[in-house]
Amino acid sequence: MPMRSLLACCLVTLCAVASARAATDGQAASASPQLPQASPWGTAPAPRRQQVLGSLGSYQENALLRVLEERGLEIELHPEGKRVAGVLVKNFDVFSREEDGRVLGWLNFFHMTTREHIIAREVLLQPGDLWDPVVAQETRRRLTEPLFSAFVVVAPVKAPTPGEVFVLVVTRDIFSLRLNTNFEFQGNVLSLLHIEPAENNFLGRRKRVAGDLEITLGRYALGPTYFDSNIAGSRWQLLALARAYVGREEQTWEGRRLYAKLEHPLWAFSRRWGAVFSLDQYEATERSFLGAGLRAYDDPNTTAVEAVPWRYRYRTLSVDTRITRQSGTHVIKQVSLGYDFDLRRPEVFDALFVEAPALRAAFARDVLPRSERVSAPLVAYRMFTPELRHLPRLRHLRSARRTFGLGPSSRCLPRAPCRHSGPTGLSGG
Known part of the structure; x- marks a missing residue:
């Protein structure tokens, strides 16, 4: 009992000393002047x-x-x-x-x-x-x-x-490693599958590298995509992609697409000159489907039922060059001079029309798009006010633009066709 009483007295004494010290420290702190902390905002309202x-x-x-x-x-x-x-x-x-x-x-x-x-x-x-x-x-x-x-x-x-x-x-x-996917079914048939693994910020340099796999009813498409918004630290931009096409049923190579766009954008309202050059070359087999099956062509001018597969070869070549001069402060004015070239060539598969020239002509007449060549210089004029507004309510839409321009805008695009020699003549607009 005496030992317990002694321990209890010691514990009470320690608690009393601690309480007294805390009270003394509190009084000293309250008595000492408080130094004001500098605000990073300054003193402005x-x-x-x-x-x-x-x-x-x-x-x-x-x-x-x-x-x-x-x-x-x-x-x-x-x-x-x-x-x-x-x-x-x-x-x-x-x-x-x-x-x-x-x-x-x-x-x-x-x-x-x-x-x-x-x-x-x-x-x-x-x-x-x-x-x-x-x-x-x-x-x-x-x-x-x-x-x-x-x-x-x-x-x-x-x-x-x-x-x-x-x-x-x-x-x-924002996390830049993405896997973009899209798919569709028609009944129990996979009619569309799109898979695109992408790195939107390659090596932390804001360059986009992606691989693309697309499966449709008629073919497979596979190839890379690359976008560089600052080539070698400059203001020039490059978008390039390549695609290889393989027939889904035939399992054979049937075409390709090559696209490149080199651009010096008007990246600020104070910039005066911009330029763009693009090249798009495409060659592949085009098909038309009815439901999940390949559509068949029947000549409406005959009583026989031919049921020719609805597919043909298609080649295109597009070239676009443009230089833009920008001026103005309160009203931005842009004048562009350029040249456009567009070539389109559809072709039938001769193996589908062996010893049937009339059916071949009917198929070309009813199915093939027009074969044309467009070649024309252009002059474009655009004016707008550089009033931009930030819409915070769209903040949850990560993939949408949240800054929009407000004010009047107009654009004029006259074109002057040029004549070329060749069997297809000219089609211009």
Whole structure:
């Protein structure tokens, strides 16, 4: 009993000492002056912040605050007339272990985050330029690509040198490894199967590499697709694809398609020149189906039932070249000069019409599309107002454009056909 009483007294004494010390610390803390913490927003009111930064959701604002606190930066709420000292970029991973948990955080292993210098070169405000809120919003619009970024924030931050600001860009990647699929059944027959494994952000450089497999009722199509939005760090873009076609029933090679498009887009309203060159070559077998079966052709001018398979060879070649001059500030005007060439050649399978020239002629008359060659220079004129609006209510539509242009727009496209020698003559529009 005495030992228990002694232990109880010691425990009560320790608790009393701890309580007294806590009370003393609390009084000292309350007596000491509280140092004010610097706000990354400065002292300007909320309307001014919205005027400089635009409309930000809570998620975007929290991400911006996190970057400001990590790097010790402060928003410059009066950037007008100040020169850009540099571009700062912070790109978050797709999944955050703090917000999404460790399980989802491991998925970042299968995604290479976009490199910050790739994002920095897309910024339209470069060192030496004067801060322009219109160009800043255009930068945000340019970087807000549903394939690459979940959100984009462009903000001016204070620089050590008076009269200068830094451009801070905060983004977050979207998981770029995709498997796109589509399929259809007609009864118990697979009429369409489309499988496309794609890497939309190859090596973190915003280049798209994909493989394409498409199965239809008549054939298989297989081939790669490549899109480069900045060839060797330039503003030139390249889209290239190749397809090989194999007959589904015959299991033999029957054609191909080669497509390439080289373009220097008008990537900003301040740009003055743009150009595009495209080439599309196609050669394959075309078929027509009735339900899940191949349609048969019967000459309506005869009493006999011929039942010729509805298929033919089709070759096309299209070339498009165009140069565009852009001008204007409040009203954008674009004048384009170019040249179009389009060749289409359908051919019948002679093996289907052995010793039947009349049936061959009837098939060519009723089934084949017109054989034509279009060759014409063109002049195009377009005008529109560069008023862009961001629609936050479409935020849940990841694959849809969330920035739309508002205002009048007009376009005129006269064409002048040129004559060519040849048995098919000319068809122009």
